[in-house]
Amino acid sequence: MKITLNLAVSPSFREQHSLTWSAPTALAALAVLIVLAHSTVRDLRAYRKAEQDLVKPQRQERELVEREAGLRRGLERPESRATLRKAQLVNSLIEKKQVSVSALAIEVADLLPPEARLVGLAVVRSDNGSLVKFQVSGRNAQALETFGNNVLDSPDFEDFVLGSVGFGSQGAGAGEVTVTCTARYVGKGNDDAGDNDEPSPTVESRKSKVERKN
Amino acid sequence: MGDRDGRAGLLVSDGAVRVAVLSFETVPDKRPELDSLVRWRMKENLPFSPEEARLSYQVSPTRSGGSAGFEALVLAARGSVLSEYEAALEGADGRLILPATAALLPLLPQESAVGQLLVNLCSGWITSVVVWGDRVSFWRTREMVEREPREQAQVVATEVARVCASARDHLQVEVPRVWLCVRPPTSDDFASEVGRAVGQEVRLLAPPVEVGASLPSAERTPFERFGAPLAGLLMNSS
Numbered sequence: 013m014k015i016t017l018n019l020a021v022s023p024s025f026r027e028q029h030s031l032t033w034s035a036p037t038a039l040a041a042l043a044v045l046i047v048l049a050h051s052t053v054r055d056l057r058a059y060r061k062a063e064q065d066l067v068k069p070q071r072q073e074r075e076l077v078e079r080e081a082g083l084r085r086g087l088e089r090p091e092s093r094a095t096l097r098k099a100q101l102v103n104s105l106i107e108k109k110q111v112s113v114s115a116l117a118i119e120v121a122d123l124l125p126p127e128a129r130l131v132g133l134a135v136v137r138s139d140n141g142s143l144v145k146f147q148v149s150g151r152n153a154q155a156l157e158t159f160g161n162n163v164l165d166s167p168d169f170e171d172f173v174l175g176s177v178g179f180g181s182q183g184a185g186a187g188e189v190t191v192t193c194t195a196r197y198v199g200k201g202n203d204d205a206g207d208n209d210e211p212s213p214t215v216e217s218r219k220s221k222v223e224r225k226n
Numbered sequence: 227m228g229d230r231d232g233r234a235g236l237l238v239s240d241g242a243v244r245v246a247v248l249s250f251e252t253v254p255d256k257r258p259e260l261d262s263l264v265r266w267r268m269k270e271n272l273p274f275s276p277e278e279a280r281l282s283y284q285v286s287p288t289r290s291g292g293s294a295g296f297e298a299l300v301l302a303a304r305g306s307v308l309s310e311y312e313a314a315l316e317g318a319d320g321r322l323i324l325p326a327t328a329a330l331l332p333l334l335p336q337e338s339a340v341g342q343l344l345v346n347l348c349s350g351w352i353t354s355v356v357v358w359g360d361r362v363s364f365w366r367t368r369e370m371v372e373r374e375p376r377e378q379a380q381v382v383a384t385e386v387a388r389v390c391a392s393a394r395d396h397l398q399v400e401v402p403r404v405w406l407c408v409r410p411p412t413s414d415d416f417a418s419e420v421g422r423a424v425g426q427e428v429r430l431l432a433p434p435v436e437v438g439a440s441l442p443s444a445e446r447t448p449f450e451r452f453g454a455p456l457a458g459l460l461m462n463s464s
Contacts, residue, residue: 017282020321
């Protein structure tokens with residue numbers, strides 16, 4: 013009789029073919045190793061080149077930092093600090109000279125007696141401040157006189173000058189007295205005039221600010 | 227045993243291997259399921275855990291005339307024991323491990339519908355195998371403690387008588403042929419004495435002449451004395 017028995021462990025697939033595939037596997041691994049080595053060398057060269065390209069900007073950055081530090085040290089010197097303080101003072105004064113039309117109109121309206129009303133208001137820049145022109149109408153001369161006294165008493169206005177006087181003869185202004193006068197506004201700037209978004213009529217004055225440039 | 231190609235085979239003592247003939251009504255188609263089933267059925271024949279066993283089996287349909295189903299001749303040995311044996315074959319390819327008696331089975335003549343009994347006496351173990359046609363129907367191995375040839379012949383005769391009776395009663399197989407293989411080889415008187423004791427002819431199983439014919443005369447003699455299992459393996463592979 014024929015038997016097909018065997019108690020020996022049959023070799024696994026790996027054991028059967030490991031020797032056969034060892035050489036091709038080694039060759040493939042060697043090829044992969046060469047490719048990886050080539051890639052590594054190429055990447056290393058690219059890294060070196062990028063590193064060299066980075067040297068110049070880094071040197072420039074260091075120089076700029078050193079210049080900034082020098083400028084900062086210059087600003088720390090006493091004479092520079094005095095100049096800085098002067099510039100800040102001038103800028104603050106300029107800020108104080110800024111006039112808001114709405115704030116000015118409110119201030120003028122506060123000076124008007126009940127019998128008078130503000131007909132026109134204009135601001136003109138002059139060498140020594142803001143020159144304000146009023147046109148006020150009143151039911152009688154007493155009201156206009158009261159207004160003039162109020163302007164004279166106000167600390168915000170100086171050099172009050174009474175201009176032309178007219179009498180209304182037609183329409184709604186019939187019987188009213190209209191007077192045109194000027195005064196120099198020396199009162200509070202925008203900071204004290206409350207919050208408003210209206211542009212300052214003396215925007216150009218900002219151009220004269222002493223800038224903190226060195 | 228080995229050859230010039232580096233292939234080697236190992237014949238282990240029958241006492242190191244448990245052999246059983248298992249019957250199945252059906253067998254699974256998938257090999258892993260069949261492995262698990264055979265391992266589970268072998269549990270009652272093993273003195274150790276089935277998970278420690280290394281199994282080998284061959285399945286064949288139940289002999290005609292009997293109930294329909296399958297029979298499996300199963301070899302089982304503890305894996306750790308076989309590993310120790312295998313250490314001697316380190317570096318050899320094409321390993322083959324069998325119990326010594328299994329290697330003798332191809333030497334039995336092909337006789338269909340005739341029961342044959344093979345008794346192998348070797349290394350202190352006596353193994354009895356009943357073969358019916360081309361399949362093994364019975365396998366039993368027991369230790370032989372007797373050392374004197376006369377005592378051994380008596381034990382063999384008793385074993386032959388018991389096995390023949392058991393085959394007749396349980397397998398419904400008559401066993402007209404009894405083959406005896408004794409190693410170290412003994413005289414023909416040993417077989418005659420056993421034959422007289424059991425009342426039937428007992429023949430010594432010897433390797434075919436043609437297998438050892440190509441060997442030099444100096445090697446032919448030891449081959450004829452000890453080479454029966456090797457001859458069986460050669461015939462099995464041819």
